[in-house]
Amino acid sequence: MKAALRATGLFLIPYSINLTLYTISFYLRSVLREVDIKLIPSHIDNEPIIRKKIAQKLKWKGEPNFYFKLVKRSIDARKNPVMYQLRFLVSSDSNIQSDADRIGINYRESGSGKRVIIIGAGPAGYFAALQCLEYGLKPIVLDRGKDVRARRRDLRAIQQLGEVNPHSNYCFGEGGAGTYSDGKLYTRSKKRGHYLKTLKVLVDHGAKSDILIDAHPHIGSNKLPGIISNIRNTIETHGGQVLFDHYV
Template identity: 55%
Template sequence: MIQEIELKILPADARNEQLIRSKAAGKLKLQDDQIQEVRILRRSIDARGSQPIFLLKVAVYIGESYHGEPAILPQLKSVADRPAVIIVGAGPAGYFAALELIEQGLKPIVLDRGKDVRTRRRDLRAIQQFGQVDPHSNYCFGEGGAGTYSDGKLYTRSHKRGTIDKAMQLLVEHGASAEILIDAHPHIGSNKLPNLVANIRATILHYGGEVHFDHYVTDFILHHQRMIGVVVNDTLEYRGEAVVLATGHSARDIYYLLQRHNITLEAKPFALGVRIEHSQQLIDRIQYNVAARDEHLPAASYKLVTQVAGRGVFSFCMCPGGLVVPAATAPGEIVVNGMSMSRRDSPYANSGTVVAVELEDLAPFQAHGVFAGLEFQRAVEQAMFNFGDGSQKAPTQRLTDFVKGKISSSLPGSSYIPGLISAPLHELLPPSIYERLKLGVSDFGRKMKGYYTEEANVIGTESRTSSPIRIPRNAQTLMHEGVEGLFPSGEGAGYAGGIISAAMDGQNVAKAVTAYIIPHAG
């Protein structure tokens, strides 16, 4: 018999298996030796009371044992001689599509414009230390995609539990801690993700797939409105039974290439704003209601949302114990993002704080048609860069000065390695964005006492929350309705918003590709 119950555990005891077993036995009025196993299904923190506690949902095995879920990887077989599918992009959508294709009996050929995950670090150092942006290898482009060096947060709002479980299990089988399977807000960390990503690549290669770096798609190969391959670096051709586009939210050139071939694109909603950085000690004190965080508690996080003049203002991609990093994908722009290492032990906490962009904001860019949002996004990023000194120093204000609309005479310490430059963000941001952010963060200060402080930095600009473009696809076949054999996937196609949702979309697209190919492949 298996019974599911909930337990409340002090932070210091959250990993004490014997105590958890005893508490489970007491709650079920059993002796300890009547329980074969107690399996934690979900773990979360409740900080609403005088002392933070862990809430555990556990499965108690009485008279039977838990034998575990069967591993996925040992069930795979070589696909070296099977029909090939071209995957453009080695991020979570592309790599998880590749794993699913192998499971389905098809050969993935993954092409990425950037470098492998380890070589990519040199280009990250170049942008951090010297302000040099490689348009093919940066915090957004390269093996693992934007998520590899952007924290590795794994939570998603999707309710498709079965697919989530499979994606999470695959991460564990490639080296992630099994704790991601139980934490309410699972996280891997940018220091551990590179090995995991390299392990996924090794799996793809081991089972007969291909992975190629420094392979920048410069054209598509179409035959009678059917996508049959791509051209790489202007010279190489790769052909397959289908093409999966999993290029991430910042591959602007791919959108223009699609337009050149008269392939339908759509504008989609997105958001833009700033990244706000506080002391982690302050966030801990606010959220846990304690002078100092217990060593057994993780760095505290927050999630804030409000409505200002009919639009949402919300925190996004919160990184407790994290770093603010430069995420530009081309010279001449300033873009910031956040990341954390696995221990989340930085003295700073940061979060994107953004406003939904609406049609009224895009009026000056209407001549760009479907690309109006993209050009609006680019204009803000370039305005931030043009204010500075030609480096990746980010325009910044103290939070209180940001709200008052005045330049800060000095700035608090920051995790942002390229450095900060005091700037009038209230003038650099579009008025409709700034005014709503100003009122929004003021409301956040009322909801979260202590949030509104002069010791917080407002850093510009957080502009890559998602792509302003969608590549439309049929809801059933997941194939572009105007081009046979073209399967848009992940964040760049407009169908995901994070590592896990992109991975899940990659898996679903791979199944759709299989349904399309197998009847024709023989």
């Protein structure tokens, strides 16, 4: 039999080699990969097309079974048609974890912890307070202005009457100067902790999960005040304090 196969130019591949090749193929597909593809807007939610594009990019033939997870999304509008640029994590393992998934946030009860005085209830002050909660420290946040709801009345006085409260205005008060901005988030810094942790905190307090994948995430000025109030509630629920009308 073997002689006949050799005569025709065919060779038998031992079963062990076949098994090894299969194992290598399976391993390569189980490795977590990043794949970038482009799609027109009408295909953005079309799973069969996305699956086909990913397989083509990885040069996988047939209909391979794999899982994928969107981790980054941007829009290229420089040419017609407009294209979505998408980045996926791809694996044969259904439990795909992105960087955001691996970030754990655990706020501890801090009512009896050491006190930390934080001046200002802006973004830096509130995120410092949340960091204190992770270490079991009790943050006490002091701000010269008012909470988000009361601050709106002072802004209305500026707009309609031209009256400025020096302690509660567009600059001072809960959330700081950014409370009534349009909510764009451009930072991608990883020097002092992953920027995704900041975005995840915002999602946990009411922002859309889209900000975790959008190249230019946007919260929206209509949502920011509520998110800021929710962060204050987290601080107070875990034993911290936020004191307004406290000028230092």
